[in-house]
Amino acid sequence: MTVADNRALIERWYRALAENDFDTIYDMHDDDVIYNMLGNTPVSGRIYGKEACCNGMIGQKLLEKMVPGQIQFAKEWKIVAAECDRVVGLMIGGGPTKNGENYDQTYCEIFTIREGKIVELHAFLDTVLVEQCLFNNPLAERETPCPDPFQIN
Numbered sequence: 001m002t003v004a005d006n007r008a009l010i011e012r013w014y015r016a017l018a019e020n021d022f023d024t025i026y027d028m029h030d031d032d033v034i035y036n037m038l039g040n041t042p043v044s045g046r047i048y049g050k051e052a053c054c055n056g057m058i059g060q061k062l063l064e065k066m067v068p069g070q071i072q073f074a075k076e077w078k079i080v081a082a083e084c085d086r087v088v089g090l091m092i093g094g095g096p097t098k099n100g101e102n103y104d105q106t107y108c109e110i111f112t113i114r115e116g117k118i119v120e121l122h123a124f125l126d127t128v129l130v131e132q133c134l135f136n137n138p139l140a141e142r143e144t145p146c147p148d149p150f151q152i153n
Helices: 003-018 022-027 050-065 127-136
Strands: 029-037 045-048 072-083 085-098 102-112 117-124
Touching: 003 022, 003 072, 003 085, 003 102, 022 050, 029 050, 045 050, 050 117, 050 127, 102 127
Parallel strands: 029 117
Antiparallel strands: 029 045, 072 085, 085 102, 102 117
16 A cells, blocks of 8 residues: 555545444454554543444444434544555544533544554544543543653753
């Protein structure tokens, strides 16, 4: 696969998300895909396999929390980099949740592609929004900010 082929695959991914075409998205994954979800939320961690990633994490932990027919993932998206077997994209998407919150999330996603299939995804997103909108956890107490890891003493 060329870099252009990999970029085209992820462009199809975002178009399928925009159309809520989850069958196409499922087919774009390798059977042994790995998702790496940022943070310490109920959807965070390292998830193994197409079934667990697509139907478990996306289907059960995300889509079941959303109002059917009003979900619009990939409202806006763009590819920001493509090199070798990796493609990086930014996306805004979501919609109303069953608990009355509005889940409009911004994602930065790093895809690894082999033989025309997504084999790994790293997703960076607002974990406070996940907790509040999807899991009814308003995080009333502010988290302690971490020290600046780039500060040189």
